[in-house]
Amino acid sequence: MRGIVAARNVARLLAGVALTTLLPIQAEAQTEPADAKAATAPGDAAAAAQDDILVTARRTTERLQDVPIAVTAFTGDALASRSVDTLDQIAKYTPNIRFDGAAALSGGNYNATVFIRGVGQNDFAIFSDPGVGFYVDDVYYARSIGSVLDAVDLDSVQVLRGPQGTLFGKNTIGGAVLITTGQPDTQDLSGKIEGTYGSFNRIDVKGYVNIPIVSDRVALRISGSSINRDGYVKRLIDGGTEGNRNADSIRAKLRIKVTDDLTIDIGGDYTRARENSAPSKLIAVGNAPGITGIPFLSNYNRYIAPTLGITAPNGANTLNASYITNDPFTTYATGRNRNDLDLWGVQGVIRYAFGNAEIKSVTAYRDLKAGFNRDGDNTPFTFRETVNDDKQWQFSQELQLTGKAVDNRLSYVLGAYYFKEKASDIARADLALGLQPPLALTPPYTPAVFIENYTDNYSYAFFGQASFEIVPKLNIEVGARYNKDHKVFTSINTRQRDNVQFINVTRAKGWSAFTPHVGVNYKPNRDILLYASYSRGFKQGGFNGRPLADAAEVTAYEPETLDSYEIGIKADLLDHTLTANLAGFHSIYKNIQLTVNQTPQNFVANAAAGRINGFELELVARPARWFTANASLGYLDAKYTSIGQGLGPTQILPITLASKFVKTPEFTATAGAEISHEFEKAGKLSLRGDVTVYSRIYEDVGNTALITEPGYVLANARLTYTLPGNAIQLSGFVTNLTNALYLASGNASPAFGLAEVSYGRPREWGISASYRF
Template identity: 35%
Template structure:
């Protein structure tokens, strides 16, 4: 048996055993000048040096006192990572799902790092994990599900990054860098097919226009059928139909100045994200009387409204009775299919998304100091339909019409003094964001508008310096000052139709419109002893039409915060570094925009804070064949912004205080020249220490949403042969996550038990290194796990869950000139 056959047998044995670890064989990203050095390290059998920019300057990841998961563009392609959410499968204590709770958007995500994040996608609520693309902050969850086309690198920074990154990096930061134009001609073409009629095509070209100017362009189109069948019309949900493109010009007129101008676009014309009706709950009464620590409330039932006042009136039983389950004209539990891949949803099937942006990055080398400017503009529009009731009838229908833009400017001064013994980063940041989400809602008892307009400003200045106390000891203090103002105008929130109009003689316009008159803009609620509105209420000055659900007045939230950080790292040897750090992060408050039938004032929530303490060890062993990094941390979490139900829809509340403790083990190994392995294990112990009464029904015993106790990942990249016959590489990966709830109130319908996901693929490169064929399977064992959802049994009468995509095969062919 020859040597290559032995390698094949060893590889097949490894794959069949289920051992699958993240790949580390491709040259690691970083400076162009480091490519040759990385190639030498790899050819000698060791692991490549990883260069990161976690501190706004390029440095060895093993000498950076931050917990980082970094991947090169080649590693992303090898692992078949299609979007930013899939990156989480390779990083411990990171949970990113390609969904937004109570959203039909196919372009949104929910991100948590070390137990900190945000489940609400509304434009009045900020994400808890910051996403940066080529140095530009992405301000909204909708649009955060980035496609991974022609990516140079991805870095995941765990823990608060409140000093250098600041804006909403209270949980951590995800840094995505595109490949830059270079001085060599490059052409890549790729086509893919697969399950659900998948048809993808991608093209990349890099052209050195002159000695000083280079251009790089990428365009990709991805399409596949949805995996959830709509039984009403035979249509499908959960599809893919996306075009993305980017063009960048890099100009280097001298050795000291570089300018990169880039423009990008993403157009999606997709169906609604797949959502499964888990439970339907009818009500015999219009109003549900619910007692909480904050008082007793009367909430309307949507199912009662449809069955007794709307389309089912006269057919679905009298008041005081439940609708008959055997009547197809009524809303009831008959519409629960029991199959996560089928739905009776009958509303509009649409999730459109349009994004374009431009950014200009300029760098000027002043010797020991480099001045960098990042100027950017992003504009996005989304139309998102969500059939909340998941029945053939119009009972609960939501439409988000998001239209917003952001402009940002960042200046950085990065350099060193005193013979490089002091390295510093000084900078300033400004972000302007304006937009609106005018959201029509059709419920069984009323139709109304939610949403409104936002107008936000964020200013910041930051300074961080690393002092080399000795050749082995360094200390890095840092500080950031942030001044933010968030404005919200809810004037568009009005009730347009009240289905109770004419039902009760005292309320000719409807009981809910009268509720609005008696609450919105009044000094105090004008209600009768039985909880119903006083029939004599008249509109107030801030409720001119008498049908506003919030006062028609712009409100604002301001925050001025200092977020310090300090770390110390000690090089015990050239291959072992230890560090200890403290960091603070904050996320500004905002406003709840989901209100019905009325509120005295616009409900607001205040900023939340995390203070993190961490010690870590970074090692490279056995002549750089094993890399092992350890981190242990504790995070004190205060004024936690959580989403709870209060009436018709979810609202953000400051829930109280918590503590998160945990550790991470992460690393890579190259036991042989033909095998590369990555591994990671994360543990989190997250608990509430105090809970505010306004966060009912959350208690100190509640579990954090989207925070599994254990996460683990293993992946392997094995070169079966690389000779005159070509090159064959076999890859496998495994990801595990322990059980977790998908909402803060711990709805049992949204509890996902522990699960594991496997993937495998093989790539064969034909001799000549120009054509590569890749075949593989994602979600090999067809594990169907809950990614998100929403439960509202009182008003909506439903429990919904979004499940992962099923097992899918794919086949790709790529050409590189």
């Protein structure tokens, strides 16, 4: 299905069906106990009641229905029942989030672009910071590269929507994703092994083992995976593929309970991927709406292409539209086909409980090495290709003090945080290789360059938040964070044609931010929560690292801020058979860091201000032990309120006040249901289906029509049989059931006369078997 003629009506219809279906349901509530150690997803058939859904959105463990924040949470089992194998797929089940696994211009499968409520970052470069924070076992992942994690041995995934600047700090201006992996159990020996076979020769093996070493005191948990799948895009000339999977990972955790009050967790993980480039597809060449290619493309075809001995499919010796294939999953690309990742880290967590409080220390070191290539012209010509080799290491230390006082009427969190990182990007931009000024552009860009970018960053912060019950059932909440950042950035550019260094510049700057939070909530009874809040978030500033003319392009841009006002209600209704959570928000967005990727126009500038209004509705019905249903609807009305200008002489903004926000569909909607039947002495059979609807999505800030996704529908289904004893489980599943064709990302370059896109994965099937002990 290519698009949606009336995405708004479809979303409204879906919401209406969900409401009329779920609201009248009155039946016996499900009473089977859930695992209280993890967050349980709305719609999870294993959940007993909303009482068992636990989250850590306020740095302490609480019932989801007691937390005055818009949160969607999933257990590892809930993700598996939805056939989620990488974290970018959680967006299909969460309102107002857009999570793409292959950033435009990168060629990397692990380079995330994440937007929540219209706020995020559409670039993977080391000088660009994400707008949504990722935390794995309380450790912040600073780079978008490597953020598309495989779903292996997960306890829970929580999506916090809206700015989280007080408790989680910088670069959580859009929200935060909290990932908790499986924790060691000091009492029971347990484990799981699972194998999957499916489309594109998919063969996955993953599992874990938990080993108590000293009963109730010491335990070791080891998990690992091997993920393998052929690519779904075929390269017609060299016979290769793009979009494959070939990744191995291992994680180990040691838990030591020194005393009942003192626990030490030590862990380490390593991921190694050796894959092909992310999928890319040429869709336009020259003089198409939104692109021109004059004079770059015309001069290249006149002076360079005819000398290379390359013949296009139409018989010409130029780069022309005959390289556009009729199949969305084929390409004439011939550039190096590479997407390598080595990601590892170690961490230590110490918890000490005393009285009615706990102090927690999280110390972590992480190391990243990634290499990826992109053939942006998708032809045998070397007209628009990039090569990136990135390295990054980071060290972080966080201290938290949490507790209760004043007869448990006061809950508080106090903390301090330190972060240090160094990163490098050694890149090559093969742009119109062979074409020299003055035949290129005006001003005289140097298209083919060797690029060296280095960044050296540190930050520290102090934060605190407290909630006080001023009268029974009425709480006020106040918090604040002070954050100090400092960056040193070096950019060195060398012309390929004569190996002359024409840019060598170092910039340094510091920023500070104060991010308060104020809220009030009223809980008339255990089943109803009403809340209102104000929160501020920020994304730190930086420097432009893609100069093609001179050092004046290496401009500094300032932090962006978001002030968000939110009201909401969380309710358990109809004797706990229906849960309804509704949040509405108004956000004021200032100093927006607009990312323009229209080579040679590649820059970031604080070029706009805006406002974002919207709401999110999530419903879960549990009328019986054998049936659950869920639905959600997200709505966003995002508008620019002012437009500025670029920071440098060549930075021209492709937007107006009428432009739409990038990666911000007006509507997102989901609906799902799971039915199950237990056979007497013959096990259990479960069937789950999910549908996700997106309205129009603009893939670039310029709203280029060629690379705009008009909207689409995705459907998944999974059938699971659990043998008696619950040890063995067999499943069959289909993702993208209707084989919908949709854009995951795209890029258009008016100067080069090209437009390219990456399509999402087609329909796939699989079967899996697991054994748990």
